[in-house]
Amino acid sequence: MKKGTIILGIIGFILLVSVFNGCGSYNSMVTMDEGVTAQWKQVGVAYQARMDKTKNLFEIVQSAADFEKSTLTDVMEARSKATRIQIDANNLTPEKMAEFEKAQNAFGSSLGRLMAVAENYPNLQAVQAFRDFQTQYEGMENRISTERIRFNDAAQNFNTYIRRFPKNIWARIFGFNKRAYFEAQAGAEDAPDIKKMKEAN
Amino acid sequence: MKKYSFLFLLFLSLQVFGQAALIPERPSPNRLVNNLSSSGILTNNEEEQLERKLETFANQTSNQIVIVIVDDLQGMEAFQYATELGQKWGVGQKDQDNGIVILLKPLGGPGVRQLFIAPGYGLQGAIPDLATKQIRENEMYPYFKENKFYEGLDKGTDALMSLAKGEYNSDQYAPKKKGGFKLWKLILLIIVIVFYILRNNRRGGGGGLSMGTGFLLSSLLNSGGGFGGRSSSDGGGFGGFGGGSFGGGGSGGSW
Numbered sequence: 001m002k003k004g005t006i007i008l009g010i011i012g013f014i015l016l017v018s019v020f021n022g023c024g025s026y027n028s029m030v031t032m033d034e035g036v037t038a039q040w041k042q043v044g045v046a047y048q049a050r051m052d053k054t055k056n057l058f059e060i061v062q063s064a065a066d067f068e069k070s071t072l073t074d075v076m077e078a079r080s081k082a083t084r085i086q087i088d089a090n091n092l093t094p095e096k097m098a099e100f101e102k103a104q105n106a107f108g109s110s111l112g113r114l115m116a117v118a119e120n121y122p123n124l125q126a127v128q129a130f131r132d133f134q135t136q137y138e139g140m141e142n143r144i145s146t147e148r149i150r151f152n153d154a155a156q157n158f159n160t161y162i163r164r165f166p167k168n169i170w171a172r173i174f175g176f177n178k179r180a181y182f183e184a185q186a187g188a189e190d191a192p193d194i195k196k197m198k199e200a201n
Numbered sequence: 202m203k204k205y206s207f208l209f210l211l212f213l214s215l216q217v218f219g220q221a222a223l224i225p226e227r228p229s230p231n232r233l234v235n236n237l238s239s240s241g242i243l244t245n246n247e248e249e250q251l252e253r254k255l256e257t258f259a260n261q262t263s264n265q266i267v268i269v270i271v272d273d274l275q276g277m278e279a280f281q282y283a284t285e286l287g288q289k290w291g292v293g294q295k296d297q298d299n300g301i302v303i304l305l306k307p308l309g310g311p312g313v314r315q316l317f318i319a320p321g322y323g324l325q326g327a328i329p330d331l332a333t334k335q336i337r338e339n340e341m342y343p344y345f346k347e348n349k350f351y352e353g354l355d356k357g358t359d360a361l362m363s364l365a366k367g368e369y370n371s372d373q374y375a376p377k378k379k380g381g382f383k384l385w386k387l388i389l390l391i392i393v394i395v396f397y398i399l400r401n402n403r404r405g406g407g408g409g410l411s412m413g414t415g416f417l418l419s420s421l422l423n424s425g426g427g428f429g430g431r432s433s434s435d436g437g438g439f440g441g442f443g444g445g446s447f448g449g450g451g452s453g454g455s456w
Contacts, residue, residue: 135330142449142450
């Protein structure tokens with residue numbers, strides 16, 4: 001009888017500890033998961049800012065008459081494609097993220113090409129509005145890169161947390177899944193050209 | 202087993218040696234002017250003058266402007282270094298994100314020396330990227346070109362202060378009392394002590410505090426930094442960095 005009580009007590013204690021452990025893990029997972037989602041919104045804001053600010057760019061460039069039409073139409077097409085792909089922060093599947101990223105990168109690198117080509121147009125360089133845009137362009141790209149890195153950091157934190165033993169058991173029970181990452185950016189090599197060009201001036 | 206623990210250590214060290222690890226630790230006590238460079242572009246007196254000016258501004262408006270002078274950007278781009286440093290040190294207040302980092306790398310020829318001005322999230326409306334460019338080109342570079350770094354930093358911070366002042370000022374900001382002394386704790390403490398003195402007198406002395414009361418007492422004394430407060434040890438002359446965030450805004454270049 002006495003032995004039975006002790007064993008029951010021990011089992012009860014272990015159960016209690018593991019329930020508390022599970023609650024703590026669950027709460028941490030919710031917090032971290034929400035952190036990843038919140039960071040995604042920041043990423044979205046940075047990308048959206050690039051969309052918004054390039055609206056003016058087309059007018060500025062077109063006003064400087066003789067600019068290469070093909071480069072400009074490339075950017076415009078890539079931009080309108082990227083505008084169409086929006087994703088819900090609460091439904092970030094790897095496939096959707098890849099699709100979003102592909103469209104944004106296509107837009108980003110065509111924009112980078114335009115900014116590089118613009119070096120050869122003194123007319124355009126002379127326009128104050130365009131020089132202002134160059135400064136803003138750097139800021140846009142810097143913000144996007146910062147928020148992307150933070151997103152990957154947040155996602156990595158979360159993924160590491162839920163895959164470590166014994167948290168992985170709780171993660172499976174509560175249905176937490178790995179979050180997707182951003183891939184390394186294709187076409188990122190376009191940005192430094194602009195930097196060098198600016199420094200030379 | 203040994204093999205795995207090695208792998209685990211490797212994994213840990215990889216995590217630690219991210220880019221943030223290359224950014225210098227925040228100074229203790231916190232300072233707004235941080236000359237980590239061997240270039241000797243500022244005299245001690247000039248550093249102190251800038252420090253006092255920025256401290257006064259931080260105390261009056263809660264906006265924190267930090268000047269960091271380095272020899273080496275650790276292979277990072279200037280924007281990344283400035284952004285990560287602002288984030289890591291927590292320049293500005295937590296809720297307002299109203300910090301500014303002025304990163305200066307004075308050594309090297311044109312194109313190598315760098316200046317970057319990074320406003321925190323909360324000041325990007327008052328100080329857009331373009332404004333940081335104008336301040337660099339109109340207020341700072343003319344002096345930097347003549348190696349007058351103090352004058353350049355002085356004029357640059359003046360311009361930033363006049364823009365930032367419009368966004369956040371002391372009216373909107375109630376300074377947080379870090380680990381501050383709370384009146385209710387003192388009252389509760391006195392009640393507990395009086396209660397014990399009365400009880401012990403009635404009993405005729407003897408008898409220590411019960412475990413529960415001891416716990417209550419110690420938690421009263423410990424929680425929130427007790428009577429001392431953390432801020433005085435780490436905060437510098439302006440109350441310390443408040444935990445502001447940075448998102449890659451601002452602009453930079455060379456002169």
